[in-house]
Every structure is written in structure tokens, then in C-alpha cells.
Amino acid sequence: xxxxxxxxxxxxxxxIIEKADDGGYGIYVPDIEFLFGYGPTEQEAKQDLxxxxxxxxEDYKERKIEIPAELNEGNxxxxxxxxxxxxxxxxxxxxxxxxxxxxGLNSSLLRKYKEGLAVASPAQRKRLExxxxxxxxxxxxxxx
Numbered sequence: 712x713x714x715x716x717x718x719x720x721x722x723x724x725x726x727i728i729e730k731a732d733d734g735g736y737g738i739y740v741p742d743i744e745f746l747f748g749y750g751p752t753e754q755e756a757k758q759d760l761x762x763x764x765x766x767x768x769e770d771y772k773e774r775k776i777e778i779p780a781e782l783n784e785g786n787x788x789x790x791x792x793x794x795x796x797x798x799x800x801x802x803x804x805x806x807x808x809x810x811x812x813x814x815g816l817n818s819s820l821l822r823k824y825k826e827g828l829a830v831a832s833p834a835q836r837k838r839l840e841x842x843x844x845x846x847x848x849x850x851x852x853x854x855x
Contacts, residue, residue, distance in 0.1 A: 722781055726760060726789040728753060730796035731828070740789070745749055745780060760789065795824040795831065795839075813840035 724742050731737040731749060736756035740746040746767065748760025771778045781787065799805060807825060811818035816838060822830035824839075831839070837853065 721788040722786055723788045723790045724781070726758070726791050727794055728791055728797040728801065730800040734800075736797065738791075738799070757789075787835070793817045794827075796827045799825045810839075810842065813846065814839045 718787075724740055725741050726738050728746075729737050730811055735749060735751045736753045738748040738756045739761045746760070746763060748758070748763055748771035750759050750833075756836070762780070768782055774813070782842045793801060799807070807821050808818040811821040814821075816835065819837075820829065821839075824831050
């Protein structure tokens with residue numbers, strides 16, 4: 712598949728989706744200061760993030776300040792990722808106890824991760840990611 716010039720030079724930046732305090736969705740970009748989005752749904756938060764980026768670029772233009780390379784229009788591609796609270800909000804059909812068992816984790820500890828009351832170690836995150844990817848692989852083979 713042939714790509715256009717803009718796609719070849721896009722910088723992928725992580726955009727972390729999390730559960731907001733009011734039950735909506737927040738998205739922040741750790742690598743770009745003050746770039747965030749919010750919405751009552753995940754899709755609206757993503758749209759708000761894009762609008763915030765556009766407003767940030769417009770502000771640079773209005774103030775006649777050079778736009779940082781990572782913000783140039785069309786140069787950013789968001790790599791959406793979930794924190795634990797955002798994951799469970801977006802995929803509420805996952806039973807915490809069953810997922811904890813699948814991953815070999817303590818279910819009460821996973822509930823704390825879900826609610827943002829504890830922070831998972833890199834090893835715990837890797838175990839949970841592996842379990843979810845295993846479930847996804849099994850789901851791909853499901854036929855009815």
C-alpha cells in the first residue's frame with residue numbers, strides 16, 4: 712500500500728485514556744504539555760483531544776510563534792492506550808474476578824487498579840496485557 716508524504720512523517724504519540732472523576736473519559740498526552748481531551752464518551756474525548764490540538768496550533772499561529780515540529784498539522788498520530796480505569800470503563804463486560812484469575816492476579820488488587828487506588832508494577836501490567844491479548848486471540852477464533 713502506497714502512503715502519501717504526510718503519513719510517512721507522522722509522529723506516533725501515546726494518548727492515555729482514563730476514567731474521569733465524573734464518570735466521563737479523559738485523555739492526556741504525556742509527551743506534549745497541556746494536550747488533553749475530555750468527553751462523556753470515549754469518542755467525544757478523542758474528538759476533544761483533536762480539537763485541543765487544533766486550538767493549540769491556532770494559538771501558536773495567532774501569537775506568531777514557531778509551531779513545534781511535533782505539533783505541526785498532520786504530523787501527529789495518536790496511539791491510544793488505556794490506563795486500568797479507562798480500560799474497565801470502555802470494556803465493562805470484563806468481570807474483574809474472572810480476568811484476575813485468567814491473569815493469575817489477586818482479584819482485590821485488580822479492583823484497586825481498576826479504581827485507581829493502586830498502581831500496577833510493570834510486571835503486573837505485562838501479565839494483565841498478556842491475559843487480555845490471550846482472550847482476544849481466543850475470541851478471534853470464535854465462530855457461530
